[in-house]
Amino acid sequence: MxxxxxxxxxxxxxxxxxxxxxxxxxxxxxxxxxxxxxxxxxxxxxxxxxxxxxxxxxxxxxxxxxxxxxxxxxxxxxxxxxxxxxxxxxxxxxxxxxxxxxxxxxxxxxxxxxxxxxxxxxxxxxxxxxxxxxxxxxxxxxxxxxxxxxxxxxxxxxxxxxxxxxxxxxxxxxxxPSIDLANQIKSNPTLDFDPILKYGGVGAEVNWKEEGYIVVMQHPVTTEYASARKDVEATLKAVHELNIPTFWFWPNVDAGSDGTSGGIRAFRENSKPKNIHFFKNMEPNDFLKLLVNSKCLIGNSSVGVRECSYLAVPVVNIGSRQNKRQRGNNIIDVSYNKDDIKKAIIERISNTTISSESIYGxxxxxxxxxxxxxxxxxxxxxxxxx
The missing domain is CATH 3.40.50.2000 (Glycogen Phosphorylase B;)
Structure with a gap:
């Protein structure tokens, strides 16, 4: 053979x-x-x-x-x-x-x-x-x-x-194949680990167990890389002002990621947000468990379009990075405006009618x-x- x-x-x-x-x-x-x-x-x-x-x-x-x-x-x-x-x-x-x-x-x-x-x-x-x-x-x-x-x-x-x-x-x-992982999590969605204890990271010791939490994953847009820092600052300010416990993930290596990461570092040092904890990475299964137990995903990652539509996780999608990508009823789209982002997060968190969709398998x-x-x-x- x-x-x-x-x-x-x-x-x-x-x-x-x-x-x-x-x-x-x-x-x-x-x-x-x-x-x-x-x-x-x-x-x-x-x-x-x-x-x-x-x-x-x-x-x-x-x-x-x-x-x-x-x-x-x-x-x-x-x-x-x-x-x-x-x-x-x-x-x-x-x-x-x-x-x-x-x-x-x-x-x-x-x-x-x-x-x-x-x-x-x-x-x-x-x-x-x-x-x-x-x-x-x-x-x-x-x-x-x-x-x-x-x-x-x-x-x-x-x-x-x-x-x-x-x-x-x-x-x-x-x-x-990412939906295969989401399907495994769907049958066993329990968050059976402490994200901070397992993965460390930096930032505030957020009270996520009692209050629940949101997840943020925002990457630069390669055709808009010059505005990456300003864009992430809008999201940082919105999330900070809402004061919801937040797990925030580091951006991908794309044009503008130095602006995104620089904006995160500066905000972390200057504002010292008490509600945000930052991570670099997680094992795929752990990350999906974190998402499915969250109140909402915020940012512009394709995971919001793909896995989150299958897992019925509410998503606030910011900007043009996922422009015209086929999406489910879990997503609301907004621009890089602090007040619009805050309003969208509140709306998504309060929406209890989101259903699972199998667009991607x-x-x-x-x-x-x-x-x-x-x-x-x-x-x-x-x-x-x-």
Missing amino acids: SIKKICVVVTARPSYSRIKTALTAIKNHPKLELQLVIAGSALLGRYGNAVEVIEIDGFTIAEKVFMVLEGENPTSMAKTTGLGVMELANVFYRLQPDAVVTIADRFETIATSIAASYQNIPLIHIQGGEVTGNIDEKVRHANTKLADLHLVASEDAKQRVLKMGEDPNMVFNTGC DGKAGYAIAEILSNVSLSFHKTITY
Whole structure:
């Protein structure tokens, strides 16, 4: 029996939860061999050091690729991507995979696609066909055109990929592996750990057990990076004034993240908020348990659109980062205005009619992805037929 070597490249903290159950399914499949490559900010402590969580979960890492250039601006993003192409090209040359998997839409994922495609290695794209805005929008669709096999997360996304001229026989709606994790949490939602005791972090010792809590995760928008500090200050002021116990997570490594993180640090030092505790990272399952037991998620993370719609967690989505992404009834959209954010948080917290929606899958995506990979005939050549 011929075993396919499937090389999966994880470049950032959120990408791991987007692919975790698929990694497990590939690892356990008798016809597949997992080659796991960890790269980019997933290796960096300042962004949560996701590689430690990955190793604790029992995955063997084939290669580590350090490629993030300091700067957190559009030029450093471009150079980081260029370094990624160079380093990943060598990795794929050494590993000789039968196929390479690139995940979603983060700016550096295009490096995976280029390095694989230029070496005639079949490219598999997870979560193509969605709409968001900023640089992620361009990168996702560029990944789609470089990819040979498309494993999308929703029917809406599948139709969009087909409209881009991709072969219908190579486009599959598997759902999103992150919903697999959410499905596990849905059946056992108890918050069975103390976030501060387990993960440390910095800031106030908030009274979350008695009063409940909200969660904030706000990233910079790459096409609006110059306003990142001002944008996060609006959210900080709103959350501070509401005085609800808050768990706040560090931003991703994108253009503008120095502005976001700088704004957080300055506010923490100058205002010394008594209701906010800050974290860098959490294990995916723990993070979802934290969300499902919260009053509300605030910010602009895609977790509000995907996992929170499935878990029926109220969400205040701020700004344009999730622009036009398919969403559920759990979300209210606002701009970066302190008073509007406060009003939206109060409204979401008081809404008891939010219901679970399965826009991005039914909790079986990881298994479906492994089965497709084991059975499909992979090719690195395609020609547009329209």
